[in-house]
Amino acid sequence: MIKISIIEDDKDIRESLAILLNGTLDFECLSTYVTCESAIDKIEDDKPDVILMDINLPGISGIEGTKIIKKKLPAIEIIMLTISDNENDIFNSLCAGACGYLKKNTPPHKLIEAIKEAVNGGAPMSMDVARLVVNSFKKETRKNDLTARETEILRNLCDGSSYKKIAGELFIDLNTVKFHIRNIYRKLEVNSKGEAIAKAMKENLT
């Protein structure tokens, strides 16, 4: 028996989800909440296996609510169930600790499947959400006008090494390191170590 709580402000959606779950073998909807605030108060008594969470809620958002609930009860799997396909909502939800992200147009049988997946150690996502997530890993093939040596030095920089340490590790002079770093800065259009590391990390170009 999989126990589920719903946090959703729209009455129609909330009630039809509850009916769907209670009408499905091995599924039980323990409770439904209109706001995160009310859910946070009661969820420790409910102890659901899974929460279906809306994002746009009155008061605390579903994303903030996810953070709070996962902090109190890390074992609960939280699946976002929302209309939003906004990239920030998706990444913020996953950062907050949600294990899945479904659009509200997910058909009932897929939703049931997704909940099963969540409790079995999966990460149910709508198709386009999964693609967004996967694409966020892709290296930018962009301005790779960095030479092999420069890339090597940039990699060391990103590990937090000082010029002196890099010089030691690559068996080159401190001045040579400075020389290469100047060229790296020019190519990345930055003028400090911090900016270079930030840019390198953001664009995955190490």
Add this chain to the structure above:
Amino acid sequence: MIKISIIEDDKDIRESLAILLNGTLDFECLSTYVTCESAIDKIEDDKPDVILMDINLPGISGIEGTKIIKKKLPAIEIIMLTISDNENDIFNSLCAGACGYLKKNTPPHKLIEAIKEAVNGGAPMSMDVARLVVNSFKKETRKNDLTARETEILRNLCDGSSYKKIAGELFIDLNTVKFHIRNIYRKLEVNSKGEAIAKAMKENLT
């Protein structure tokens, strides 16, 4: 009709995959290859929609092969189909440009479903792979948690700002910035801006 090429060194697997695909409505296996090298030579003539790619191959690995093929033909969707559930293999595959990652124990109907998903803009992944990917976003609830102000300053540091700029933006004194940064370094157990940025980015604690 979805056109597929297979790159897989194991003869049995390669041939049974081809039979499965050719026996499925709307699917056609265009070609099969034992190595990436041979595939790279011919794939421009094949123009498949999807490639099923093994990772452990003689010669160029499936991950390197993915990089090369995606560079030549970015429109091809590459799905890794491998025995490996090694975390590095997974992330390197996605970084290389694969849109999906399936374990070899994926049942035939799921594989067919996954290929359809790939061509329709999805990112098919085995359940545990998806969870790994999603978990990689989760913020670490680290032991030495930073105060709100410290987090704010660390975020600015990660944008590549100098102390002076941070002081200006937060309307505080340069010395105060230094004070906070010292505390950040102590908590993160680092002793330079580079290390702090690197650590902050790696553990996504901004």
Add this chain to the structure above:
DNA sequence: CTTAGAACCACCCTTTTGTGTAGTTACCGG
């Protein structure tokens, strides 16, 4: 009320980094 922690400010001094300028060596392609 006391205490601890957060946020703030100020000096001082050293090390690291950023930048300008000025070369040498080696290899590769036209």
Add this chain to the structure above:
DNA sequence: CCGGTAACTACACAAAAGGGTGGTTCTAAG
């Protein structure tokens, strides 16, 4: 053979960052 480019070395000065020490104020918890 020449020109371009990568890789390397060197010196000098200014700016930024790192580390030590001293303080004040405010607020929240005991």
